[in-house]
Amino acid sequence: MFTVKSLLKDWVSSRSMKSTFDWLDDRTGYRGLLKEVLFESVPGGARWRYVWGSTLTFGLMVQIITGLVLWAAYSPSSQTAWESVFYIQHEMTGGWLLRGIHHYTAQVMTILLVLHMGQVLIDGAYKAPREVNFWTGLILLLLILSISLTGYLLPWDQKGYWATKVATNLAGVVPVFGEHIQRVIVGGPDYGHHTLTRFFALHAGVLPVLVMMVIVGHIYLFRKHGITPAHPGKKKRRDGWFWPDQIFRDAVACLAVMMVVLILTLRHHGAELTAPSNPAERFPARPDWYFMFLFEFLKYFPGKSLIIGGLILPALAVVGFFAMPIVASKWPWGHKANLIYSGGFLFIFATLTAMAFNHDAKDKEYQFAKKIAQRDAARVMELAQSPEGIPPIGAVELLQNDPYTQGPRIFASKCASCHTYMGHDGMGKPQNEPSAPDLYRFGSRQWLAGFVDPDQIETIKYFHGTAFVEPDENGKKSRMVRFVKDLENLSEEGKAQLSKIVAAVSAQADLSYQEEMDAKDAALIQEGTDLFFEGIEGVDATCADCHGFDGEESEASFTPDLNGWASRQWTIDFTKNPSHPKFYGKNNDRMPVFEEEKIFTDKQIEMVVDWLREDWVRFASGDN
Numbered sequence: 261m262f263t264v265k266s267l268l269k270d271w272v273s274s275r276s277m278k279s280t281f282d283w284l285d286d287r288t289g290y291r292g293l294l295k296e297v298l299f300e301s302v303p304g305g306a307r308w309r310y311v312w313g314s315t316l317t318f319g320l321m322v323q324i325i326t327g328l329v330l331w332a333a334y335s336p337s338s339q340t341a342w343e344s345v346f347y348i349q350h351e352m353t354g355g356w357l358l359r360g361i362h363h364y365t366a367q368v369m370t371i372l373l374v375l376h377m378g379q380v381l382i383d384g385a386y387k388a389p390r391e392v393n394f395w396t397g398l399i400l401l402l403l404i405l406s407i408s409l410t411g412y413l414l415p416w417d418q419k420g421y422w423a424t425k426v427a428t429n430l431a432g433v434v435p436v437f438g439e440h441i442q443r444v445i446v447g448g449p450d451y452g453h454h455t456l457t458r459f460f461a462l463h464a465g466v467l468p469v470l471v472m473m474v475i476v477g478h479i480y481l482f483r484k485h486g487i488t489p490a491h492p493g494k495k496k497r498r499d500g501w502f503w504p505d506q507i508f509r510d511a512v513a514c515l516a517v518m519m520v521v522l523i524l525t526l527r528h529h530g531a532e533l534t535a536p537s538n539p540a541e542r543f544p545a546r547p548d549w550y551f552m553f554l555f556e557f558l559k560y561f562p563g564k565s566l567i568i569g570g571l572i573l574p575a576l577a578v579v580g581f582f583a584m585p586i587v588a589s590k591w592p593w594g595h596k597a598n599l600i601y602s603g604g605f606l607f608i609f610a611t612l613t614a615m616a617f618n619h620d621a622k623d624k625e626y627q628f629a630k631k632i633a634q635r636d637a638a639r640v641m642e643l644a645q646s647p648e649g650i651p652p653i654g655a656v657e658l659l660q661n662d663p664y665t666q667g668p669r670i671f672a673s674k675c676a677s678c679h680t681y682m683g684h685d686g687m688g689k690p691q692n693e694p695s696a697p698d699l700y701r702f703g704s705r706q707w708l709a710g711f712v713d714p715d716q717i718e719t720i721k722y723f724h725g726t727a728f729v730e731p732d733e734n735g736k737k738s739r740m741v742r743f744v745k746d747l748e749n750l751s752e753e754g755k756a757q758l759s760k761i762v763a764a765v766s767a768q769a770d771l772s773y774q775e776e777m778d779a780k781d782a783a784l785i786q787e788g789t790d791l792f793f794e795g796i797e798g799v800d801a802t803c804a805d806c807h808g809f810d811g812e813e814s815e816a817s818f819t820p821d822l823n824g825w826a827s828r829q830w831t832i833d834f835t836k837n838p839s840h841p842k843f844y845g846k847n848n849d850r851m852p853v854f855e856e857e858k859i860f861t862d863k864q865i866e867m868v869v870d871w872l873r874e875d876w877v878r879f880a881s882g883d884n
């Protein structure tokens with residue numbers, strides 16, 4: 261019987277195969293190399309504690325492979341970087357997985373570096389004759405941290421943009437040459453496109469090549485001196501072999517690393533991508549978690565002293581590590597001192613990191629900014645995935661022209677000094693002393709029903725704090741307030757009539773979220789329109805005495821015209837000029853005539869109005 265297996269076996273052990281391998285060995289000497297690589301003696305036997313170096317090599321391989329594939333889809337320019345990362349994350353098959361693995365492997369490698377170094381220090385593997393090897397290791401550590409730092413900027417999103425801006429500003433504190441160094445790193449006088457191209461060249465070119473070169477030296481030196489046996493004093497264990505004893509453990513450890521990376525990637529569905537970078541839109545800059553300790557540390561060095569915290573002390577700390585092998589060989593207590601130094605460093609690192617995160621958790625401003633940033637990020641993802649997609653000028657435009665994003669910002673900066681929106685400033689900050697109506701769902705039946713409610717008209721939701729509730733020289737409040745106050749003792753019939761008028765006036769607003777209700781209540785709205793002119797049971801004045809409506813104009817002066825009340829155009833015109841005779845005329849309380857102030861573009865007024873009307877592009881997925 262011939263099975264595939266037996267056939268294969270015959271083939272490999274066949275004469276012709278053997279002679280092929282012989283030929284290959286003769287030409288390349290691969291057998292000797294293989295033997296050299298695999299049959300390394302491991303003094304004291306294979307151990308789990310030796311796996312860290314291998315996991316790091318493995319991590320680096322993963323980074324090179326995933327990095328190259330990412331490169332194939334990445335486009336480093338200030339107008340395309342975010343867009344291409346968005347493509348990788350959301351359009352490319354498996355792109356999010358690829359990016360996630362690249363991102364989380366970098367994170368995990370930082371931890372592996374610490375573990376590897378910890379093992380080397382504790383086992384005394386940095387002492388003579390392995391000094392040079394230890395130094396190459398430290399250089400590798402610094403290089404890999406630099407790769408992480410430069411990688412942070414590449415998505416060109418808000419997070420990377422602002423964090424890197426802080427980092428590159430740090431270069432400016434170097435005395436005398438600071439400005440020049442900063443210029444070289446940033447790629448000119450301004451932080452921007454050329455910073456990105458430079459960082460990409462560093463991240464994907466210069467630094468990896470340096471790492472490869474140093475790693476070759478590092479591994480060569482490691483092989484030259486061999487493993488430093490752990491616990492040399494203890495009773496001797498039998499020596500083992502690199503293959504298969506240690507390799508087996510290394511492989512299991514690499515697998516475990518891969519598992520951790522995969523779990524992290526799947527849990528977060530790839531790496532975070534915040535909104536496209538926008539120099540005009542401040543963002544709470546924070547570095548990746550392993551640099552947070554430095555971020556916290558720098559808070560203690562304001563102004564000119566930054567050079568101490570940002571340059572001198574970190575440089576001294578690094579020099580301290582480089583000096584370790586010398587310290588250990590010079591003094592009998594050297595090794596202990598080194599361990600205490602490293603432990604102390606780790607302790608400070610951990611404490612500062614914890615403090616940094618703790619401060620952020622308690623910092624209301626930061627939490628607030630973070631929430632807005634998350635809202636923007638979620639929104640821009642949706643807009644970019646809409647059928648219109650990303651405009652040719654780039655994704656920043658998406659948020660720039662989006663009422664959902666810009667409306668609340670404009671409101672907070674231009675309207676919230678007087679108005680509120682659900683009691684806050686539009687962005688979510690509480691506004692406790694409003695002096696103009698709350699504009700949440702302005703124009704809706706609900707809003708208007710409250711406005712004509714004698715119990716509500718003078719509250720902070722409506723006219724509280726305005727001139728309309730202040731008695732004039734005759735001791736009288738404004739006409740509308742007096743009129744509404746007189747609605748106190750309406751009969752049941754009167755109440756029903758008032759709510760029909762409310763429906764009729766509110767229908768003018770033509771609100772999309774009220775569309776169905778308006779269509780359903782067409783008859784009721786007609787009744788309400790009639791009652792606007794005929795009046796309410798038990799009330800002398802009619803709305804039409806003072807307001808124009810249903811195509812009619814009113815004789816009364818300085819009363820808002822309710823034709824098209826709260827419609828898009830009405831609200832835009834009102835916001836541009838509330839003092840127009842059609843609106844409040846000379847009775848306008850403090851609302852600015854924005855048209856004259858010219859602090860706004862028409863587009864901005866439209867966006868804030870569309871936001872108030874909740875007219876923005878909607879998507880099936882989100883709650884917006």
Ligand code: HEC
Pocket residue numbers: 671674675676677678679695696697699702726831834835838844847848849850851852868
């Ligand atoms: C300096 C205070 C102030 C600012 C700033 C202000 N308003 Fe007003 N606004 C008022 C007052 C007071 C009223 C009440 C009517 C009046 O006096 O014109 C009002 C009325 C309104 C109304 C009519 C609704 C009603 O209840 O009468 C709208 C709509 C409106 N404002 C929109 C805005 C928008 C949009 C902005 C920002 C772009 C804004 N306002 C900025 C004070 C202000």
Ligand code: HEC
Pocket residue numbers: 708711712728738739740741743761762765801802803804805806807818819820825847
């Ligand atoms: C006696 C005259 C008078 C009567 C009657 C009257 N209003 Fe008014 N209304 C005003 C005046 C004046 C204002 C401007 C605020 C002020 O000065 O009190 C106003 C403001 C309003 C506004 C706010 C406009 C804005 O800025 O958004 C609405 C809405 C409104 N009235 C609806 C009604 C309705 C509905 C009725 C009938 C149920 C009615 N009014 C009856 C005089 C009147």
